[in-house]
Amino acid sequence: MIDYKDIKRAANLVTHSIGPADIAVILGSGLGGYEEQLIDPAEIDYGEIPGFPTSTVSGHAGKFIAGTLKGKRVLVMSGRFHSYEGYGMGKVTLPVRVMRLMGVKTLIVTNAAGAVNMDFKPGDLMLIEDYINLSGRNPLRGKNLDRFGPRFPDMTYAYDRELRKIAQEEAEKLNIDLKHGIYCWMNGPTFETPAEIRMARTLGADAVGMSTVPETIVARHSGIRVLGISSITNMAAGVLDQPINHEEVLAAGEMVKEPFRQLVNAIIGRLPDEEIVEM
Numbered sequence: 605m606i607d608y609k610d611i612k613r614a615a616n617l618v619t620h621s622i623g624p625a626d627i628a629v630i631l632g633s634g635l636g637g638y639e640e641q642l643i644d645p646a647e648i649d650y651g652e653i654p655g656f657p658t659s660t661v662s663g664h665a666g667k668f669i670a671g672t673l674k675g676k677r678v679l680v681m682s683g684r685f686h687s688y689e690g691y692g693m694g695k696v697t698l699p700v701r702v703m704r705l706m707g708v709k710t711l712i713v714t715n716a717a718g719a720v721n722m723d724f725k726p727g728d729l730m731l732i733e734d735y736i737n738l739s740g741r742n743p744l745r746g747k748n749l750d751r752f753g754p755r756f757p758d759m760t761y762a763y764d765r766e767l768r769k770i771a772q773e774e775a776e777k778l779n780i781d782l783k784h785g786i787y788c789w790m791n792g793p794t795f796e797t798p799a800e801i802r803m804a805r806t807l808g809a810d811a812v813g814m815s816t817v818p819e820t821i822v823a824r825h826s827g828i829r830v831l832g833i834s835s836i837t838n839m840a841a842g843v844l845d846q847p848i849n850h851e852e853v854l855a856a857g858e859m860v861k862e863p864f865r866q867l868v869n870a871i872i873g874r875l876p877d878e879e880i881v882e883m
């Protein structure tokens with residue numbers, strides 16, 4: 605069980621070494637490199653942060669990079685932790701708690717996802733309207749951390765309405781055909797079966813993936829506003845008569861990197877200049 609003191613210790617160390625931030629961006633699979641445009645970047649490897657997992661399946665533990673973008677303090681999370689790697693929910697969401705204590709008020713969370721909605725295609729970007737949690741897990745299970753938020757947090761507006769409106773407006777200006785939909789969280793690491801995808805479609809899902817929802821829940825718990833964007837990398841299992849593999853997921857991520865970068869930059873440009881408030 606991770607308590608406030610552990611989170612505060614990690615946050616102090618990270619803030620001391622790379623500075624505070626107002627806005628955070630979590631990069632999904634295939635979307636790496638977004639951090640390269642930060643001005644005056646400073647970074648810290650997860651391995652140097654107390655309490656952070658030291659290695660992941662891929663061998664790249666990842667890092668936090670902080671810098672300035674559009675005149676704002678932005679923290680980029682390159683590499684995230686997934687429950688399929690064997691980490692408990694506390695570890696998976698520790699970076700979001702740390703962000704909160706670093707001053708983050710707005711989180712842009714991104715991922716690679718499979719299209720359940722047949723009108724989508726690989727290379728699309730989808731604005732997450734809401735989520736369905738089919739993982740059977742919840743990162744807030746256990747003793748509530750009252751300093752972050754309430755025992756029973758509201759999820760009516762998990763993805764902030766104002767931020768979604770801004771995202772849609774900016775997508776239109778950039779001529780990006782931004783799709784909208786419901787993201788369904790599955791545990792992985794197996795891709796889904798065609799039967800599971802049919803079930804997800806019946807339940808109202810438009811895309812499936814193995815991340816994002818735990819971070820969204822923990823961010824909302826502590827009052828961080830969340831915007832979610834999925835990079836649609838493949839048609840979900842059974843839509844096409846062919847298997848799914850991780851390589852195609854990464855390759856499709858490459859395809860959307862530039863529109864993704866432009867869209868996220870434009871959204872960040874519209875966010876208010878905020879003051880860092882100590883927690």
Ligand code: HPA
Binds near residue numbers: 814
């Ligand atoms: N299923 C689950 N996660 C994913 C997929 C998928 O089809 N594509 C990218 N991440």
